[in-house]
Amino acid sequence: MTSIAKVSGPDGKRAQTKAANRQAILAAARQVFARIGFDATTVRDIIRETDLAAGTFYNYFRSKEEVFEAIANESARRFRPMLQMVREKAQSFEEYIQAAYGAYFTFLQTENEDAISSGAPHMALIGVRVDTPEMHAIFDEIRMDLEQVAQTANISLEDSEYLTAAAIGIARELGDHMLQRRPVDVENAARFATTLLLDGVTGLARQPN
Amino acid sequence: MTSIAKVSGPDGKRAQTKAANRQAILAAARQVFARIGFDATTVRDIIRETDLAAGTFYNYFRSKEEVFEAIANESARRFRPMLQMVREKAQSFEEYIQAAYGAYFTFLQTENEDAISSGAPHMALIGVRVDTPEMHAIFDEIRMDLEQVAQTANISLEDSEYLTAAAIGIARELGDHMLQRRPVDVENAARFATTLLLDGVTGLARQPN
DNA sequence: ATCGACGCTTACGCGAACGTCAATTTCACG
DNA sequence: CGTGAAATTGACGTTCGCGTAAGCGTCGAT
Incomplete structure (x- = not known):
């Protein structure tokens, strides 16, 4: 009979x-990716930022x-x-x-606090252009949210995929620029994006005359 | 006195x-970048797609x-x-x-004709996320265009940088999705983006009741 | 037709990053 | 403690892509 070894608990x-x-390792990788970019990063670069040895890396990950x-x-x-909290709390399309x-x-x-406070110029920011299943899931989630919330608001969306894409595009690009500004103006960026998406330029611009 | 050699014309x-x-080389590089992505591409990969030898590459470019x-x-x-033609021809903000x-x-x-017709699935498309001076120049150009054309239309833009970023974000993300659809619906995408930017969701969605 | 210059080719040495593994240290359990 | 399992170390050999340069063929001017 096979004796099942009693192993230390998860807090050993x-x-x-x-x-x-x-x-x-993850923290070090964030650092290095942010500093020199994903492509230029080597496994050794990452491990060097920790107090571990090269071989140890491969006990945890197969590659960068x-x-x-x-x-x-x-x-x-x-x-x-x-996002889920947002979905649950929102009482209207606009909200x-x-x-x-x-x-x-x-x-x-x-996510970019370190990069921001260190004030490194032109730092490559984490999260740019990822194309993982996780990201697609988020896309779909937002798309369904939009459809749902639009229906509740009695609005018919002609092309929810395009709308989602546009909304995300705004978020991405605006986010990049937001991070460049000091101080970082989250509120302002959010308000800007919201107004634009809801009312377009018409909403952003008051006719002066 | 230095004799200046008479050289063959540009059509020798x-x-x-x-x-x-x-x-x-440029064509080959486009191919390979599109197929396996910029990072994975080696100089040898590029040159292999041509009938040239490895060393020749360095007569033309220093690196990938x-x-x-x-x-x-x-x-x-x-x-x-x-873009310049557009600028010159446009008679209004909307136009x-x-x-x-x-x-x-x-x-x-x-630009992506080859990739589209070859029908390669999930092909990495050229042009994603470049951050060259050229790109910044285009950003600034569009920004100035927007300011100019808005002024003419007597519209005051509160934050032209953010607006430009948003407009470009829409273009990028929508463009990606447009390229995924068969047939590629340029007209539709342009109309969608335009309406959204000008009037927001309000413009896209007709209240059904 | 000759000859010099230009450009392509091929093979080579170099350096960087990789992944492994034997030796060593650390931990869990009796 | 003592012992075995687990995990870490760091040096090692291998692989891979790079850039170069000597050799060779081709073009163009006289």
Whole structure:
């Protein structure tokens, strides 16, 4: 009969350092990716930012790609609950849009806090142009939200895919520019995006005469 | 006294093949970048797609980065005249927006003709996320156009940088999705983007009741 | 027809990053 | 403690792409 070894609980020292190491690698990777970009980054660059040895990296990830995926997934995992809160709380189309942009821009600011405070110029920001399943899931989620919330508001959307794409495009590009400004004006960016999406230029611009 | 050698005109055989080779390399690079992505591409990959030898590459470019830059610049060089035509012809704010989106989406379709007709699934499309001086120049150009055309239309833009960013964000993201659809619906995408930018969701959605 | 210059080719050495693995340290459990 | 399993270390060999340069063929001027 096979004796099943009684293993230390999830709070044994072994498990603790294992989790700590994993987190250390992820944190280091964020740093390096942000500093020199994903392409230029090597596994060694990442591990050098930790107090671990080269070989240890491979106990946790197979490649830098896998690290990147983990980071992206983690970001998505952190963002989705926020989106869900927005969805649950929103009482109108407008509220949903407003809150969603607010959530995204806040999230973006938080994720890039280090990069912002270090004031590094032209830093490559994490999260640009990822094309993972997680990202597609978020796209679909937003799309369904829009359809749902539009229906409730008795608005008919002619092409929810395009609308979603446009809304996300605004978020992405505006987000980039928002992060360049000091101080970072989350509120303003969210308000701008919301107004634009809802009313277009007509809403943004008051006819002066 | 230094004798200045009389050199063959620009249509000598030497010059011809030189231009042809350069074009061959650029074309090959487009192919490979599109197929396996910029990062994964090696100089050898590019040269293998031509009938040239490895060393010849370095007679024309110093690195794959330089090739990429050349491609991006060429794209920009081809696009900017279109934008200028739009600017000159446009008689109103609306016309400018409409024509600009039309020009961009048409351009995008043309640039990706090969990728589209080959029907390769999920192909990485050239032109995504470039951050060259050329691109910044185009951004500024559009921004100034918007300010100009808004002033003419007696509209005051509160934040032309954000507006430009949003307009470009819409173009980028919508463009990606447009390219995924068969047939590629340039007209529809341009109309969608224009309406959205001008009137927002209010313009896109007719209240059904 | 000759000859010099230009440009293409091929093969080579270099350096960087990779992934592994034997030796070593650390931890869990009796 | 003592022992075995688990995890870490860091040096090592391998692979891969790069850029160069000597050799060779081709073009063009006289």
